[in-house]
Amino acid sequence: MRVLAILIFVTLLSACSSAPSQSLSAGKKNVSSNASETKNQLIQMHREWKGVPYRLGGMSKKGIDCSGFVVQTYQSRFGVQLPRTTAQQKDIGKSVNKSQLRAGDLVFFKTGWSTRHVGIYLGDSQFLHASTSQGVMISSLNNSYWKQKYWLSRRP
Template identity: 45%
Template structure:
């Protein structure tokens, strides 16, 4: 049982603060145990949208796969390699460009308040747009991060919110 040493913060704020991190926090009510697995907790899809569900299944297959620059397989992904694999396996799309820079040059620009599941979200890191993920809805996106590999994060997390640059739609 977690004791709240700061009752003035109220309710679950302390728990939320403890769960917050660079890769975003994950709400505990979004975690479920899938009986088809060995009991490993899996995260429930944030939306019932068919595109989000298909991409979520791909995410569950590759969650934790390590980051590897230039990687496009289960031995390791870079961010655009994971996007290509998720689109190919989840959405039967094979026509995406290979690199983040090429992805930025194609697709249709999408305002942040108009995001839909499947849109690609881009982030400015180190002064240039060099990281991308796939939006799932509910402010959540999946991506391959250098620190933890294939993961799910929140656009509301200060790290990602402050680095968000734009979104592109390929669907």
Template identity: 55%
Template sequence: MRLFFVVLIVMLSGCASSPPVADMKNVQPTSASSQRISVQEFETKLLSFFQQWQGVRYRLGGMSHHGVDCSGLVVLAYSEILALPLPRTTEELAKLGKPISKANLQAGDLVLFKTGWSTRHVGIYLSDSRFLHASTSQGVMISRLDNRYWQQKYWQSRRL
């Protein structure tokens, strides 16, 4: 029974969880340009990635086409496009790179939201106020930062 509750707690922690992860001081965040890829090419690759994942349902802790959560989608995208390993939780992703103002966002920047008292959400900025993410209600999709809901929940942006 104790194992059941441990598994349940892990499953319910979602994008806002903070299980122990490897020391992130050794991960070297990078921008698309330092990987010899232009911001425009990075956006093109993100859109291609989106086509492969569009509509995949949200699943807490998921990292497959059977279901994926917001931080899992970010980890998969950066791994596939830039071969860059990232931490698995939104909490750890929010510490990487450097802060970027909303006005200076570029394709590939992380956009982070406070969606509840202790819950966080993460997506990847595209351009023109659009971002790629795994929505709990609609699965993998593209939303707009200027949408009233996302405007109210916006927390910060990070450039890796």
């Protein structure tokens, strides 16, 4: 029983979320086609959610995790349904080189042995995310912590 509990705990950590996945919507918009409008929508989302605490598996303003925040942002701002977990989100869209990032691209980080983190790129090396320590916030890819943890980027 104890081994099963540990396996479940590790699985939850590695996905940054425990909720079931959702599929991409059929009528998906190209979020990054207008970088200025995309960035404006993301900044507005930050204003509305700034400081909302991190909660593993959370999907509301009472608490939200990183992949849940990505799902909420894409759904409410762009009408796009994304998968629920970081493990699923890392496989959508196309790979983007860090030097080619545009507003709306997803940025992924390896924050531990099996833990992953995701945020949404804003531009100027800034990204929006649900931080475990400070809740929903904007951080810099140039921050020493995030710079060493950066893993990959995707354009949904």
